[in-house]
Amino acid sequence: MSLTIGQASQRILVADDDPVIRHLVTSIVKKEGYAVVVANDGRGA
Amino acid sequence: MPSSTGIDTNADQESVLLKRTSAPDTLSGAVDMAVLTSFEEAQGEGEPDLVVELIDLYLEDAPHRVAAIREALAKTDGQSLERAAHGLKGSSASLGAGQVAVLCEELELIAHDFSFQAVAVVVTRLEREFERVRQTFLAERQRRLG
Numbered sequence: 001m002s003l004t005i006g007q008a009s010q011r012i013l014v015a016d017d018d019p020v021i022r023h024l025v026t027s028i029v030k031k032e033g034y035a036v037v038v039a040n041d042g043r044g045a
Numbered sequence: 046m047p048s049s050t051g052i053d054t055n056a057d058q059e060s061v062l063l064k065r066t067s068a069p070d071t072l073s074g075a076v077d078m079a080v081l082t083s084f085e086e087a088q089g090e091g092e093p094d095l096v097v098e099l100i101d102l103y104l105e106d107a108p109h110r111v112a113a114i115r116e117a118l119a120k121t122d123g124q125s126l127e128r129a130a131h132g133l134k135g136s137s138a139s140l141g142a143g144q145v146a147v148l149c150e151e152l153e154l155i156a157h158d159f160s161f162q163a164v165a166v167v168v169t170r171l172e173r174e175f176e177r178v179r180q181t182f183l184a185e186r187q188r189r190l191g
Contacts, residue, residue, distance in 0.1 A: 017132075018106070018132060018135050018136050019102045019105075019106055019136075020099055020102045020103050020106065020135075020136040020139060020140065021135060021136060021139055023098060023099060023102055024084065024087070024099060024139060027084075027087045027088075027089065027092075027095050028087040030089060031086070031087045031088075031089055
């Protein structure tokens with residue numbers, strides 16, 4: 001995953017029922033410069 | 046004239062050798078540390094140690110799943126067994142606990158044709174392996190927090 005100029009304001013939804021995977025994916029996506037919305041499952045999303 | 050030379054040190058050498066070869070190394074291989082180290086790339090500046098956070102989340106969540114697996118065995122509930130094993134497999138594989146993940150996959154596969162004996166053997170192995178992973182994570186957590 002890489003970030004180009006203009007993408008910084010884009011938000012990514014991370015939805016997973018596993019707290020470990022949710023936190024891991026959220027951290028990676030944030031590190032890439034995206035804003036993140038987190039949900040425990042599809043309904044929460 | 047009695048001689049004081051010729052002291053036999055073989056016994057000492059042998060005991061040293063025995064100590065060395067019987068040194069416990071029960072935790073080796075429980076977790077692929079390269080997987081944990083790779084997460085350092087995702088470490089945010091000024092954020093708490095990501096690996097420690099992931100370990101804490103795992104150690105909070107996984108014991109419940111292991112308990113659910115043991116409970117599903119007691120109830121011969123294949124569906125619950127499959128669900129709990131599937132959940133534990135994902136987080137374990139993500140954090141480099143490969144053998145736990147493999148045992149979970151085995152449980153998923155045998156959950157359908159539930160044989161108490163067969164499932165019990167794998168659950169016992171899983172619990173033993175999970176304990177090794179838990180100890181490894183606790184040690185790594187301690188090391189990182191200094």
